[in-house]
Amino acid sequence: xxAPYPEPTFSLAVGQNCRAREILDLVANKWSLGVVDTxxxxxxxxxxxxxxxxxxxxxxxxxxxRELERDGIITRTVYAVMPPNVVYxxxxxxxxxxxxxxPLVRWSLxxxxxxxxxxxxxxxxxxxxxxxxxxx
Amino acid sequence: xxAPYPEPTFSLAVGQNCRAREILDLVANKWSLGVVDTxxxxxxxxxxxxxxxxxxxxxxxxxxxRELERDGIITRTVYAVMPPNVVYxxxxxxxxxxxxxxPLVRWSLxxxxxxxxxxxxxxxxxxxxxxxxxxx
DNA sequence: CAGAATCCTGTGAGATACTG
DNA sequence: CAGTATCTCACAGGATTCTG
Numbered sequence: 001x002x003a004p005y006p007e008p009t010f011s012l013a014v015g016q017n018c019r020a021r022e023i024l025d026l027v028a029n030k031w032s033l034g035v036v037d038t039x040x041x042x043x044x045x046x047x048x049x050x051x052x053x054x055x056x057x058x059x060x061x062x063x064x065x066r067e068l069e070r071d072g073i074i075t076r077t078v079y080a081v082m083p084p085n086v087v088y089x090x091x092x093x094x095x096x097x098x099x100x101x102x103p104l105v106r107w108s109l110x111x112x113x114x115x116x117x118x119x120x121x122x123x124x125x126x127x128x129x130x131x132x133x134x135x136x
Numbered sequence: 137x138x139a140p141y142p143e144p145t146f147s148l149a150v151g152q153n154c155r156a157r158e159i160l161d162l163v164a165n166k167w168s169l170g171v172v173d174t175x176x177x178x179x180x181x182x183x184x185x186x187x188x189x190x191x192x193x194x195x196x197x198x199x200x201x202r203e204l205e206r207d208g209i210i211t212r213t214v215y216a217v218m219p220p221n222v223v224y225x226x227x228x229x230x231x232x233x234x235x236x237x238x239p240l241v242r243w244s245l246x247x248x249x250x251x252x253x254x255x256x257x258x259x260x261x262x263x264x265x266x267x268x269x270x271x272x
Numbered sequence: 273c274a275g276a277a278t279c280c281t282g283t284g285a286g287a288t289a290c291t292g
Numbered sequence: 293c294a295g296t297a298t299c300t301c302a303c304a305g306g307a308t309t310c311t312g
Contacts, residue, residue: 014173014241015189021170023244023251028164030284034157037150046294053151057286062295072254083293084292093250100243105150107236108159114229115159118208166305182274193306198275219273220312 026071027101031056031064036090036098037105039074043089073097162207163237167192167200172226172234173241175210179225209233 014020027033031053038044038052050061065088068074073094079085090098150156163169167189174180174188186197201224204210209230215221226234 015170015192017190017245019248020241020244021166021191023248024169024241025166026244026251027240028166028169030157030161030164033160033164034151050294054153055157056151058295059287060285063285070255070258071251072258078294082292084295086294093247093254096247097243100239103236103239104163105156105160107233108156108162109153111229111232112155112159115162115207118229119206122206122208186274194275195307196305199305214274218312220275222274 026067026073027097029064031060032068033101033105035061035064035068036073036094036101039088039090039094040098043077043087046086046088049088068094162203162209163233165200167196168204168209169237169241171197171200171204172209172230172237175224175226175230176234179213179223182222182224185224204230 014024034053034056035049038049041052044052046058046061046065049065050056050058053061056064065074065076069076069088072091075089075091077087077089079087150160170189170192171185174185177188180188182194182197182201185201186192186194189197192200201210201212205212205224208227211225211227213223213225215223
């Protein structure tokens with residue numbers, strides 16, 4: 001039966017622990033991980049950050065950094081000058097988060113192909129199984 | 137300042153890599169992580185799995201396991217008996233995903249309190265800064 | 273028991289326009 | 293430059309009912 005189940009660390013029980021689920025939501029959204037990962041390069045201004053994250057709108061960047069700031073993951077430093085200059089950076093907590101997400105990010109990069117394969121194989125099989133689908 | 141920025145592994149550039157973002161979405165949703173984590177205990181039937189994940193509806197469980205099956209993360213074994221018996225389990229790929237997510241899950245458990253503190257502190261500060269908010 | 277089918281709602285998220 | 297303010301819409305996700 002292939003590989004045995006992983007090290008039997010007693011289950012962290014994400015399923016049962018509502019609080020854990022809530023905290024994980026911090027990362028389980030479209031942009032947070034991208035922001036944290038991008039800030040790894042060092043503190044950056046709003047505009048830099050925006051350019052660093054493909055496809056994000058300024059609205060989403062604004063609300064994402066606000067939330068991450070609130071959660072203590074990133075800092076927001078405002079320089080009272082004209083034009084405005086606001087710099088974001090990781091807090092110590094943010095750095096530990098970054099470290100904790102790295103395996104997952106790495107996994108996603110390493111397994112893109114495997115997932116693509118699984119998907120097309122799955123889609124292939126579904127087409128076979130249901131040859132006489134109800135039209136329309 | 138404080139701690140230096142983490143090991144300067146060249147950034148994995150989640151921000152720029154759209155594909156990476158797409159794959160991460162696999163985990164960046166409300167239930168996938170809970171399902172994978174719960175299956176760590178071993179293969180389980182639909183009902184067991186549902187009971188193992190607090191708050192999930194069977195609709196969400198159904199669509200989540202379907203997606204995870206499609207992505208090659210879990211297996212779905214149907215025993216043609218009455219009443220139906222369907223067992224879900226982790227694939228080898230799923231087990232590597234589980235391992236990759238563990239640091240993050242652990243992080244969330246370890247840092248709940250820190251995040252709560254950050255939040256209340258942040259909320260506290262906002263209240264100070266804006267004492268004369270426009271009514272309504 | 274393990275779902276499929278519906279109905280319904282909140283909100284995640286994009287596009288656009290405006291401002292200190 | 294770094295936002296805020298609206299408007300809009302799709303869709304994630306809940307509740308409920310039905311079936312092999």
